[in-house]
Amino acid sequence: MVQHNVLITGGSGYLGGTLLNRLTEPSLTNTLPGLSKGNIYALVRNESQAEAVRSLYGVTPLTFDINDANAVRDAIVSNKITVVYFLVDPVRSDAQVHFIRALGEVRHSLTAQRDCVDAVHFLHTTGAKMFSSHTGAPTDRPLLDNDPGLFEIHRAQRGKHPVLNQAVQTNITVIEEGEKHGVRTYIFTPCIVYGKGEGFGNKISIQTVDIVKAAKAAGGVFKVNNGKPSWPVCHIEDNTSLYIDLLKGILQGGESSPDHGRNGFYLAASGNVAWDDLYEAMAKTLAKRGVIKYSTIVQADQTTLEKMGAALDGAPAEFVSVYVGGLCTFTAEHGKKLGWKPEFVPEHILEAADEEVDWILKHL
Numbered sequence: 001m002v003q004h005n006v007l008i009t010g011g012s013g014y015l016g017g018t019l020l021n022r023l024t025e026p027s028l029t030n031t032l033p034g035l036s037k038g039n040i041y042a043l044v045r046n047e048s049q050a051e052a053v054r055s056l057y058g059v060t061p062l063t064f065d066i067n068d069a070n071a072v073r074d075a076i077v078s079n080k081i082t083v084v085y086f087l088v089d090p091v092r093s094d095a096q097v098h099f100i101r102a103l104g105e106v107r108h109s110l111t112a113q114r115d116c117v118d119a120v121h122f123l124h125t126t127g128a129k130m131f132s133s134h135t136g137a138p139t140d141r142p143l144l145d146n147d148p149g150l151f152e153i154h155r156a157q158r159g160k161h162p163v164l165n166q167a168v169q170t171n172i173t174v175i176e177e178g179e180k181h182g183v184r185t186y187i188f189t190p191c192i193v194y195g196k197g198e199g200f201g202n203k204i205s206i207q208t209v210d211i212v213k214a215a216k217a218a219g220g221v222f223k224v225n226n227g228k229p230s231w232p233v234c235h236i237e238d239n240t241s242l243y244i245d246l247l248k249g250i251l252q253g254g255e256s257s258p259d260h261g262r263n264g265f266y267l268a269a270s271g272n273v274a275w276d277d278l279y280e281a282m283a284k285t286l287a288k289r290g291v292i293k294y295s296t297i298v299q300a301d302q303t304t305l306e307k308m309g310a311a312l313d314g315a316p317a318e319f320v321s322v323y324v325g326g327l328c329t330f331t332a333e334h335g336k337k338l339g340w341k342p343e344f345v346p347e348h349i350l351e352a353a354d355e356e357v358d359w360i361l362k363h364l
């Protein structure tokens with residue numbers, strides 16, 4: 001049996017920080033077969049982050065440039081890393097390819113004397129946008145994350161935004177590169193994740209935060225969709241438990257090995273909510289706090305879209321719906337096979353809107 005060494009990236013972020021925190025709880029570490037804190041590494045970018053992961057989680061910090069192939073190779077091979085969780089960048093693929101090639105080398109050294117097909121693993125974190133109307137995914141039916149044809153469907157997807165097409169291609173590149181180097185790959189897909197981040201760094205999410213940023217800039221919460229499209233949602237604890245259940249399956253191996261490669265898509269979602277319902281719940285609490293004047297939701301016009309875009313990384317008006325709108329029928333089935341079951345119902349995000357906005361305003 002391979003002694004696994006696990007590298008978590010993005011540990012100073014919202015998803016990765018919460019994952020590191022949960023993963024290193026003594027009660028949990030004891031249930032991860034063959035893994036102790038001594039086998040967990042965290043990629044960090046400076047000394048204060050290194051000190052945080054050492055003192056808070058008792059894991060080993062590693063600092064190297066993920067865009068430098070040699071630096072990645074050295075770090076992965078010299079520490080005999082066998083599992084990499086990538087939570088840094090869903091768009092470009094360069095760093096992921098460096099990691100996969102390095103893992104291939106580790107596999108080679110581990111399996112020199114015997115054949116071991118499940119020695120090394122790479123999990124890439126993408127996003128639900130890559131399986132939505134923004135990227136030409138089917139939206140006329142539920143798109144199951146365990147659909148045996150999903151790889152081909154995904155490969156054929158095209159949307160109107162080059163940056164999102166690039167992110168779709170990155171998922172494909174990760175899978176194909178894994179096949180070339182004997183590395184098992186997983187495409188992990190968070191959606192609208194909400195709830196309190198538990199890490200030492202960033203404690204807030206992305207899309208609920210974008211709704212707040214756009215509302216502040218535009219003076220209200222505005223509809224950016226036609227019709228009443230919906231999007232998958234997931235509490236941060238449920239998102240984290242899917243990351244962990246996948247890791248358990250990887251560590252157990254054999255019959256418990258998670259599906260991977262062309263069959264390795266995993267959506268972390270408890271179900272869908274309509275954007276309009278989310279806008280309404282968030283507008284109510286933003287108005288109550290005096291952040292915006294009125295809680296009424298109206299359709300955004302061009303000027304409003306421009307104001308919203310300015311607050312969303314300076315995005316052009318036509319890109320605003322990519323941040324806070326769109327239709328996504330991607331459906332979480334695959335995690336169930338690992339025993340994953342979300343604790344929170346989708347409507348919980350609406351009930352929790354007041355708490356979410358409070359948390360966002362404190363940490364924005």
Ligand SMILES: NC(=O)c1ccc[n+]([C@@H]2O[C@H](COP(=O)([O-])OP(=O)(O)OC[C@H]3O[C@@H](n4cnc5c(N)ncnc54)[C@H](OP(=O)(O)O)[C@@H]3O)[C@@H](O)[C@H]2O)c1
Nearest residue numbers: 010011012013014015045087088089090127190193202206
């Ligand atoms: N949160 C969501 O709802 C959601 C939904 C869908 C997809 N995702 C995707 O999931 C991933 C994690 O999301 P998040 O919410 O945790 O994001 P986040 O809070 O912004 O965290 C990003 C992490 O990546 C690290 N990072 C960025 N560039 C790096 C580099 N060149 N080298 C090493 N580390 C680097 C950051 O380190 P520093 O702290 O040093 O900057 C940070 O730890 C992202 O790719 C995001 O797009 C998130």
